[in-house]
Amino acid sequence: MSKSLRTYVRFALTQRVEHLAMLLSFTLLGITGLTQKYPTNDISEFLVNLFRGIENIRGIHHASAVILMLVTVYHLITTGYKIFVERRQMSILPSFQDIHNAWQAFLYNIGLSKSRPQMGRYSFEEKTEYWALVWGVIIMGLTGFLMWNPIASTQILPGEFIPAAKAAHGAEAVLAVLAIFVWHMYGVHLKRFNKAMWTGRLTEEEMLHEHPLELADIKAGITGRVLNPVTLRKRQMVFIPIAGILTVVMLAGIYGFVNGEKTAITTIPPQPSPIAIYVPQTPTPIPTVIPTVSVVAPDLLTWDSYISPLLQQKCSACHGTMAGLSFMSYADAIRGSTKGPVILPGDGINSKIYIVQSVGGQLGQLNADELAKLKEWIDLGAPEK
Amino acid sequence: MSRFAHLKRSRQVWLIQGVIIIMGLLVAIAANFPSNANAAPERKEPQTNDSCLACHGQPGMSLKLESGEYLPLTIDPDHFSKSIHGKSEIGCVQCHAEITAFPHPNRTARSLRDVSLQFYTSCKGCHVEQYEKTLDSVHQRAIAGGNYKAAVCTDCHNPHSQTRITDPVTGEILPDARLHIPQTCARCHNAIYDKYKESVHGSVLTDEGNRDVPTCIDCHGVHNIPDPTTNAFRLSSPQICSKCHSNTEIMSKYGIPTDVVNTYVADFHGTTVTLFEKRSPDQVTNKPVCFDCHGIHNIKNPRDPQYGIAMKENLLLTCQRCHPNAKANFPDAWMSHYIPSREHFALVYYVNLFYKILIPTVIGGMLIFVISDSIRRIIEHRKGTTHK
Numbered sequence: 001m002s003k004s005l006r007t008y009v010r011f012a013l014t015q016r017v018e019h020l021a022m023l024l025s026f027t028l029l030g031i032t033g034l035t036q037k038y039p040t041n042d043i044s045e046f047l048v049n050l051f052r053g054i055e056n057i058r059g060i061h062h063a064s065a066v067i068l069m070l071v072t073v074y075h076l077i078t079t080g081y082k083i084f085v086e087r088r089q090m091s092i093l094p095s096f097q098d099i100h101n102a103w104q105a106f107l108y109n110i111g112l113s114k115s116r117p118q119m120g121r122y123s124f125e126e127k128t129e130y131w132a133l134v135w136g137v138i139i140m141g142l143t144g145f146l147m148w149n150p151i152a153s154t155q156i157l158p159g160e161f162i163p164a165a166k167a168a169h170g171a172e173a174v175l176a177v178l179a180i181f182v183w184h185m186y187g188v189h190l191k192r193f194n195k196a197m198w199t200g201r202l203t204e205e206e207m208l209h210e211h212p213l214e215l216a217d218i219k220a221g222i223t224g225r226v227l228n229p230v231t232l233r234k235r236q237m238v239f240i241p242i243a244g245i246l247t248v249v250m251l252a253g254i255y256g257f258v259n260g261e262k263t264a265i266t267t268i269p270p271q272p273s274p275i276a277i278y279v280p281q282t283p284t285p286i287p288t289v290i291p292t293v294s295v296v297a298p299d300l301l302t303w304d305s306y307i308s309p310l311l312q313q314k315c316s317a318c319h320g321t322m323a324g325l326s327f328m329s330y331a332d333a334i335r336g337s338t339k340g341p342v343i344l345p346g347d348g349i350n351s352k353i354y355i356v357q358s359v360g361g362q363l364g365q366l367n368a369d370e371l372a373k374l375k376e377w378i379d380l381g382a383p384e385k
Numbered sequence: 386m387s388r389f390a391h392l393k394r395s396r397q398v399w400l401i402q403g404v405i406i407i408m409g410l411l412v413a414i415a416a417n418f419p420s421n422a423n424a425a426p427e428r429k430e431p432q433t434n435d436s437c438l439a440c441h442g443q444p445g446m447s448l449k450l451e452s453g454e455y456l457p458l459t460i461d462p463d464h465f466s467k468s469i470h471g472k473s474e475i476g477c478v479q480c481h482a483e484i485t486a487f488p489h490p491n492r493t494a495r496s497l498r499d500v501s502l503q504f505y506t507s508c509k510g511c512h513v514e515q516y517e518k519t520l521d522s523v524h525q526r527a528i529a530g531g532n533y534k535a536a537v538c539t540d541c542h543n544p545h546s547q548t549r550i551t552d553p554v555t556g557e558i559l560p561d562a563r564l565h566i567p568q569t570c571a572r573c574h575n576a577i578y579d580k581y582k583e584s585v586h587g588s589v590l591t592d593e594g595n596r597d598v599p600t601c602i603d604c605h606g607v608h609n610i611p612d613p614t615t616n617a618f619r620l621s622s623p624q625i626c627s628k629c630h631s632n633t634e635i636m637s638k639y640g641i642p643t644d645v646v647n648t649y650v651a652d653f654h655g656t657t658v659t660l661f662e663k664r665s666p667d668q669v670t671n672k673p674v675c676f677d678c679h680g681i682h683n684i685k686n687p688r689d690p691q692y693g694i695a696m697k698e699n700l701l702l703t704c705q706r707c708h709p710n711a712k713a714n715f716p717d718a719w720m721s722h723y724i725p726s727r728e729h730f731a732l733v734y735y736v737n738l739f740y741k742i743l744i745p746t747v748i749g750g751m752l753i754f755v756i757s758d759s760i761r762r763i764i765e766h767r768k769g770t771t772h773k
Contacts, residue, residue, distance in 0.1 A: 039656045045663065054660040102754075109757035150718050151710050159717025163652075163725070164732040171740030178748045186755045191762065261710075275682070278534060279576035316443075 007201040008218065014078070018071060019197050025067040029140075030177045032061040037170040065144055066258060072137055073250045077243050085235040086227065091121040091214075094131060098124040120213035125187045132183075136176045143169040149261045301377045303330045303384045310374070314364035330384045345382040348375035437477040437484075438462045452496035460545050469549045480507040480544060498533055505537035508544070518608035526612070534573070541569050564590065566600035580682040585689075587682075597635050603628075616669050620662040623649065626675045648722040649675070671707065678703050695721065 011019070035044040035057050051057050082088045100117070102124045107113035122130070146153045146165035153161060188194040196202050207215040298305045311319075311327040319325045325337035336342045342352040354375055357366050366374065377383075438460060440446070446458035465471040481504075483490055494500040509516040519525050519538070527535035538544075550562035558566075567587060571578030581587035581601070589595035604625050605611070611618055627646040629635050636643045649655035657672045676684070678694055687695035694700045700716040708715065725733035 036656065039660055040650070048660055048664060053664060054657055106754060106757060109754070109761040111761075151708055151712070151715060154714035154718055155712050157714065158732075159714040159719075160730055160732045162718035163720050163730060164736045167725075167733050167736045168740070171737065171744065175740065175744045175747060178744070179751065182748055182751045182755055186759070191758065275580065276576045278573055280534075280573050281571060281575045313445075 006204045008204065008207050008215070009200060010196040010202045011200045013200065016197060016200055018074060018078075021067060021071050025064040025071065026176075026180075028060055028064040029068065030173065030180075032057045032064065033170075033173050034177065036061070037173065062148070062258070065140075066254065068137065069141065069254045069257070072141075073247060073254070076250070077247055080243060080246075081239060085232065085239050087235075089121075092127060092130055094127050098127055118212050119210065120217070121211055123210065125183070129179075129183055129187070132176075132179055136172060139168060139172045140176075143172070145257055148257060151261050301373060301380060301383075303333070303377075303382070306373065307333075307377050307382075310366070310370060314366055314370075319364075334382065343378055343382055345378060346380075348378035351375075351378050354378065434465075434474075434477050437481075438465075441477075448492070450492075450494065450496055450499075454497045456494075456497060456500060465545050467548065468544075468546050470544055470547065472549075475511075479510065480504065482507065501537055501539050502528075502533060505539050508538040508542075512538075515608045521609040521611075523610050523612040536573060540572065560596050563596055563600055564594055566602055567591075570601045577682050584680070584682060584684045585686045586684060597629070597638065599629060615667065617667040619674055620658055620666055620668065620670065622674045622676060623655070623658065642722065644724060645722045648720065648724060652719065673707065677706075 031047065032051075035047045036054070038044050039048075039054070048054050048057060051060065083090060101119060102117075104113055104117040105124070108116050117124075143165035146157070146162055147169060150162045188197070196206075202210070204215070301307070308327075308330070311333070315327050319327050324339065325342065326332040334341070334343055334345075336352075340352070342356075344351045348354050354371070357371050357374070441458055441460045442462040444459055444461075447455040448458055450456055460477075478484060492500075494503055506516075516538070524535040524537070528537070548562075549559065551558055567578055567581055567590065578587075582591050586598040590598050590600065602610075605613060623646060630641070630645050631643050633643050646655075650659050654672045654674075658670060658674055661668045661670050661672075678700075679685075679687075680692075683692075685692040685694075687693045690696065692699060694703050697713075697716055700719075700721075701711065701713060704711045704716050704719075720730050720733070723729040725731070725737060727734060
């Protein structure tokens with residue numbers, strides 16, 4: 001049991017909180033983003049229903065993006081503090097040594113090298129992940145801005161940049177999610193469940209295995225030196241105002257990013273169709289049948305001169321060959337119907353033709369003038385000629 | 386006295402005749418119209434079409450209605466005999482069932498519209514399927530809401546002159562009948578027809594007799610015509626257009642690409658509309674559907690120099706209807722149904738190409754390392770020489 005129980009601080013509490021915020025926003029961005037990239041997929045459909053509509057999915061995506069932007073601002077400022085105030089080593093910067101280490105690790109894995117590379121505070125795996133994230137945030141931020149503010153963007157850029165941004169945003173998302181699944185999952189969950197991002201600490205043994213060079217530095221007293229408080233204060237006096245201004249500028253930038261443009265997301269309502277729906281054609285396609293012009297009454301009222309043409313026109317449609325009564329000839333008319341005569345010469349008022357016509361409602365209805373003439377003719381004895 | 390006796394005698398004659406006729410009629414009906422036997426009215430005297438046309442075949446018959454309108458009562462026998470009802474020897478009294486004798490019963494209709502409204506339900510007797518469909522239509526809803534101008538059966542199909550419009554075997558609308566559909570709707574929707582006949586669809590229907598283009602009913606349906614102003618209609622409308630515009634057989638004749646729907650669905654507007662439609666089909670949306678940009682009835686060829694939205698200035702005006710601040714570059718944010726290529730939207734094409742190379746390279750590289758590392762660790766674990 002020679003194992004040392006000593007542990008070493010790997011991540012401060014603030015860094016762990018930062019990681020958690022990023023973890024949450026990244027996950028939500030990934031889920032809601034891929035749902036939008038593959039909207040017709042069954043899983044997407046399930047998620048759209050789960051979130052009660054694509055608009056909510058977009059809302060969550062935007063809110064998560066804001067969280068990630070805020071995390072980015074926080075990271076920039078705190079990193080600035082570490083670099084400019086604490087003057088820490090920029091141990092996360094990539095170097096040729098990392099490429100060398102990666103190559104050696106690969107050779108070791110395939111059995112062409114005897115030993116694993118010795119690594120410092122950040123292994124090449126961790127640096128890969130960190131810088132991949134930096135690249136991703138830049139790409140997603142820029143392309144996200146273009147999509148969120150297409151109208152403002154196209155005042156300067158060609159319109160084509162918007163679909164290009166959409167293509168890049170979606171493809172980059174796929175890359176990022178796959179990288180997390182392959183690289184991050186393996187590196188810190190599968191290979192060995194690394195709890196340092198939650199506990200903040202690594203044991204001496206873990207340090208020895210994973211960050212032997214850093215451990216050596218710590219033991220040699222190179223890292224973890226306590227700064228002179230006077231120098232620290234001086235540097236803070238310079239850093240804090242500058243960082244304050246930068247923070248305000250960046251926050252204003254985020255505010256503009258989010259609120260700069262409305263109509264790309266909430267467009268004005270569609271205008272109702274200005275066209276009238278009910279516009280009947282004139283004239284009506286089924287033409288109204290106007291009754292033929294009345295026969296003009298002559299001075300001498302006889303069957304031939306007036307009554308025959310009148311009855312022909314008004315009545316013979318039915319009372320020609322059928323309906324038990326015919327007005328086709330003088331004889332037919334005087335003979336009357338199967339039920340008896342309809343014209344009683346000399347007695348207009350009691351003639352059935354007059355009675356029926358006076359009631360009205362006949363298909364061949366005589367007007368008042370015509371009826372009067374008819375009565376007059378019967379009263380005259382219903383002359384033929 | 387003698388007069389009453391005469392009447393009594395004639396009544397007996399009528400009665401005997403009537404009984405014979407009714408029996409004969411029932412036999413005829415049972416033989417010829419089994420499905421409509423229930424609907425057949427009783428007859429008091431023979432009502433052959435000839436006996437009706439003896440009077441109603443005469444020109445110039447009309448009846449002045451209370452409204453002052455004239456109800457035409459003449460049926461041109463030639464015309465009727467050429468109609469589908471005439472050819473099928475449908476009896477006048479099958480529809481005019483209230484007419485059983487002469488004189489005819491008094492009309493209660495006070496206007497021409499009343500006449501149509503009183504009569505159209507008689508179509509149900511034979512055309513029950515179509516009739517029931519109309520009960521779901523925007524027209525019937527309008528009538529139920531008190532708008533009696535809305536179309537009933539006879540407004541579109543004049544029962545006395547309507548010729549055959551569907552193929553008796555397939556039930557499909559005959560090609561010639563298609564040509565006349567818009568004119569039928571135009572009787573009431575003339576302003577819309579005026580727009581339609583100028584459109585890329587309507588102009589070739591009227592001018593060239595082109596039978597590929599949609600008529601009114603291809604988009605709006607027949608009989609059960611839905612209200613086209615609802616959200617549900619809006620959201621589902623892209624499917625209407627895609628019926629033809631995704632059909633390579635039709636589109637290849639005109640060199641029109643068939644991926645117009647896919648490219649629409651792939652973009653912001655189309656994605657939203659598709660998802661809205663799937664989730665809640667009557668959701669309110671202001672996201673454009675096909676007809677918001679292409680026009681509703683006045684759909685123009687996109688390359689029409691004056692109105693076509695392939696013209697950037699026209700497209701900008703279209704965009705500005707919803708995005709009022711949009712400037713000249715904005716329309717290109719929409720890829721105009723193009724699939725990015727070296728010729729069209731090259732930037733998008735190269736971005737896609739870049740990621741097509743980058744993603745497999747990066748992820749592949751990661752996988753190679755991860756797999757090699759895990760194999761190594763498994764081997765070490767088995768040997769017991771693992772770090773842990």
